[in-house]
Amino acid sequence: MSAPGRSRASTGLCRSQKHSASCASAQSIPRRLYFNNLVDDIWAHKRQADRLAAEEHDANSRPTKNFKPSKKARSSFAFQVVVRMNEKARFSNANSKADIAPLYSLRTYKAIPDFPRTVSEIDELSLASLEDILYHLGTAIPRGRSSKRWELLAEIGWWGLRSIPSRT
Known part of the structure; x- marks a missing residue:
């Protein structure tokens, strides 16, 4: 009581x-x-x-529509901040051997969800995860798993790879 x-x-x-x-x-x-x-x-x-x-x-998935921010979004302060933060992360990734600094989404202006922490985790990413990360970064999504992996490594700024395939 x-x-x-x-x-x-x-x-x-x-x-x-x-x-x-x-x-x-x-x-x-x-x-x-x-x-x-x-x-x-x-x-x-x-x-x-x-x-x-x-x-x-569908193991051979077709590429999704690429995300391209509008002119108004690109001129916003939040977009510019995210671009600068991604540039800093790419620079630190270029000088890093093990860990990867996370990048931020150009769509949501937040950290990309499920971003890999190391370069070896990129090999373990599923095809949908690779496409999702590339979509958040606003890059063209190529066909094929290895092409998507190379594109992600180039976007991350990891310079451990000296020969990135040409985009012809």
Whole structure:
């Protein structure tokens, strides 16, 4: 049984019943946010599973439409900041032997999700992941897995490879 002056909805932090009712409604907000995040995670997992299933079904996938930012987007301050941050990351990747500095998306202005941490992880990326990363970087997506891998290495700025195939 609850103490006098406290309702059952209260967690014991509120002294009056009038205040505890508003406190109880405020405590339900984080639960709703947690539930929404959980649902979003479930849907993201389902989308990734669907993407992997589609990739297995169609090993020779066609290139997706390339992303090209509009003139207005290219002139925005956020776009310019992301371009400068990617230039810094490419420079640090050129001088690095092991770890890769992550690049930022020209679409969302955030870090690219599931970006590989090392050069060896690029070999383990699925075809859909390679296409997704190239799409976020706004580059042309070539046909073939090895061409996509070479394009990603060139975009990352990793200079450990001396011979990048020509684009003829």
